[in-house]
Amino acid sequence: MLGAFAQAFRTPDLRRKLLFTLGIMAIFRLGTFVPAPGVSYRNVQQCLAEGGTADLLGMVNLFSGGALLQLSIFALGIMPYITASIIVQLMRVVIPRFEELHKEGQSGTAKLTQYTRYLTIFLAVLQSSVIVTVANTSLFPGCTPPPIPNDSPLNLVLTIIAMTAGTALIMWLGELITERGVGNGMSLLIFTSIAASFPSAFGSILESDGGVGRFIAVIGLILLITLLIVFVEQSQRRVPVQYAKRMVGRRMYGGSSTYIPIKINMANVIPVIFASSLLALPSLAAQFGDPSEAWVQWILTNVADPQSLLYLAFFASLILFFAFFYTSITFNPDEVADNMKRYGGFIPGIRAGRPTAEYLQYVMTRITTVGAIYLTLVALIPTIVFAQMGIDQQMMAFGGTSVLIVVGVGLQTVKEIDSQLQQRHYEGFLR
Numbered sequence: 566m567l568g569a570f571a572q573a574f575r576t577p578d579l580r581r582k583l584l585f586t587l588g589i590m591a592i593f594r595l596g597t598f599v600p601a602p603g604v605s606y607r608n609v610q611q612c613l614a615e616g617g618t619a620d621l622l623g624m625v626n627l628f629s630g631g632a633l634l635q636l637s638i639f640a641l642g643i644m645p646y647i648t649a650s651i652i653v654q655l656m657r658v659v660i661p662r663f664e665e666l667h668k669e670g671q672s673g674t675a676k677l678t679q680y681t682r683y684l685t686i687f688l689a690v691l692q693s694s695v696i697v698t699v700a701n702t703s704l705f706p707g708c709t710p711p712p713i714p715n716d717s718p719l720n721l722v723l724t725i726i727a728m729t730a731g732t733a734l735i736m737w738l739g740e741l742i743t744e745r746g747v748g749n750g751m752s753l754l755i756f757t758s759i760a761a762s763f764p765s766a767f768g769s770i771l772e773s774d775g776g777v778g779r780f781i782a783v784i785g786l787i788l789l790i791t792l793l794i795v796f797v798e799q800s801q802r803r804v805p806v807q808y809a810k811r812m813v814g815r816r817m818y819g820g821s822s823t824y825i826p827i828k829i830n831m832a833n834v835i836p837v838i839f840a841s842s843l844l845a846l847p848s849l850a851a852q853f854g855d856p857s858e859a860w861v862q863w864i865l866t867n868v869a870d871p872q873s874l875l876y877l878a879f880f881a882s883l884i885l886f887f888a889f890f891y892t893s894i895t896f897n898p899d900e901v902a903d904n905m906k907r908y909g910g911f912i913p914g915i916r917a918g919r920p921t922a923e924y925l926q927y928v929m930t931r932i933t934t935v936g937a938i939y940l941t942l943v944a945l946i947p948t949i950v951f952a953q954m955g956i957d958q959q960m961m962a963f964g965g966t967s968v969l970i971v972v973g974v975g976l977q978t979v980k981e982i983d984s985q986l987q988q989r990h991y992e993g994f995l996r
Contacts, residue, residue: 572986573982573985573986576986579747579982579985579986582745582746582747583746583747583982585741585742585745585746586742586746586747586748586753589738589741589742589746589750590742590753590754590757592738593639593735593738593754593757593758594757594761596637596638596639596731596734596735597635597637597639597761598635598637599637599638599639600635600636600637600638601636601637601638601640601724601727601728601731602720602723602724602727603713603715603720603721603723603724604636604637604700604712604713604724605710605711605712605713605714607710608708608710608711608712608714609634609635609636609712611708611709611710612705612708612710612712613634613705633696634704636696636700636712636713637731638727638728638730638731638734639731639732639734639735640693640696640728640731641689641692641693641696641728641729641731641732642732642735642754642758643735643736643739643751643754643755643758644692645685645686645688645689645692645732646681646685646732646735646736646739646751647751647755647838648688648842649681649682649684649685649688650681651835651838651839652684653677653680653681653684654894654895655894657894658894663677682736685732685733685736686729686732686733689728689729689732689733690725690729693724693725693728693729693732694725696728697713697721697724697725697728698721700712700713701713701716735754736751738750738754739751739753739754742754747978747981747982747985748974748977748978748981749974749977749978752974752977752978753974753978755970755974756970756971756974756975756978759967759970759971760971762967763967767780767783770783779954782954783951783954786946786947786950787968790943790946790947790965790968790969791968791972793939793943794943794968794969794972794973795972795976797829797830797936797939798828798829798830798972798973798976799976800828800829801826801827801828801829802826802827802829802928802932803824803825803826803827804824804825804827804912804925804928805822805823805824805912805913806822806823806824806825806905806910806911806912807821807822807910807911807912807913808821808822808823808908808909808910808911809909809910809911825901825925827896827928827929827932828932828936829932829935829936829939830936830939830940831891831892831895831896831929831932831933831936832887832888832891832892832895832933832936832940833973834940834966834969834970834973835887835891836883836884836885836886836887836888836891836937836940837884837940837944837966837969838966839883839887839891840879840880840883840884840887840944841880841966843883844868844876844879844880844883847864847868847869848864848865848868848869850864851864851865851869871948872948872952877945877948877949880944880945881941881944881945884937884940884941884944885937885938885941888933888936888937888940889933889937892929892933892936896929898921898922898923898925898926898929899922901922901925902917902918902919902921902922902925905917905921906918906921912924940969943965943966943968943969944965944966944969945965946965947965947968948965
């Protein structure tokens with residue numbers, strides 16, 4: 566693998582793509598430490614040193630690489646774009662026009678991408694407004710110096726505009742990586758944000774009581790989860806498909822055999838993100854309530870605590886639900902069956918048309934069940950184990966979710982580099 570990696574850098578055009586990708590990732594990390602206008606960097610660092618931070622925006626802080634709690638220009642990170650992309654995909658079920666655009670091919674995809682950009686900017690304005698509003702009150706509870714000393718309306722609007730512009734810049738940087746670099750730009754930026762939090766998290770474990778033993782246990786657990794993720798993400802059910810021979814003019818077409826690859830985890834990490842986002846809403850509502858009220862105490866004890874049994878039950882149920890829901894949106898058995906019938910394809914032993922769609926639905930349901938259980942285990946096992954070990958969840962940056970994203974994006978990037986090496990007749994990473 567190291568030899569193939571060195572060979573990739575010896576190839577001029579591939580080396581330029583790799584260096585360009587690394588340069589964009591470095592710029593993204595640099596923007597994490599640039600404070601937004603009106604934010605006092607000294608006060609923010611003092612608040613972070615005191616350790617008083619709210620947990621309600623933990624996922625946004627994870628995907629921003631810690632930029633949220635720095636109140637930098639990249640405070641929102643890639644989260645608005647992720648949310649907008651998911652919403653646009655879900656709208657295909659509700660709005661027929663979106664489904665028509667999806668079927669139009671490249672032109673329709675370009676319009677959907679444009680809608681995603683508009684929605685990203687709207688969500689960035691909304692989220693930055695919330696962050697700026699709670700910056701001096703709920704974001705750093707118990708902190709004496711205000712992160713934004715001048716809370717005049719004009720200064721707050723300027724801060725909101727800067728954070729929104731930072732989100733637009735991140736979106737542009739991700740698209741640049743996709744067009745001129747290696748891999749999917751947005752996924753690599755998420756990879757950069759999450760991976761950047763690992764050194765500080767491991768350092769915190771080493772500095773705690775029994776640090777060396779805990780560190781070795783955490784590394785062992787992460788390696789086991791990584792092996793599980795690699796095995797499942799590379800696994801797929803191959804449904805055989807044959808195409809009948811047909812005469813077009815004087816030429817014979819068809820007669821070939823292929824397969825439909827159905828991944829075990831077709832939804833990727835989307836169900837985990839959805840479940841975490843929904844569970845953060847009660848915590849957000851509790852932040853604006855009176856701490857002495859009973860309902861606020863109940864939410865903080867049962868729903869806002871990642872180690873409570875009720876939180877774990879809700880989290881697992883939501884992951885299972887969204888795994889089936891999102892898979893049903895991304896994979897349409899009726900559409901696949903119609904396309905096969907149109908081009909003369911059939912599954913051996915299954916009649917074309919409706920029986921094929923029912924068979925694909927049956928296979929997809931069984932595969933999705935395994936994938937949903939796998940996602941639930943990956944998301945919950947680190948949380949349960951770390952709770953038994955007495956490790957703060959903030960140190961591990963969501964544990965299984967982080968490892969799932971990092972390993973998944975790493976596999977996709979390595980596959981793309983491998984394919985480009987094979988196009989140039991070099992031996993790739995994956996053999």
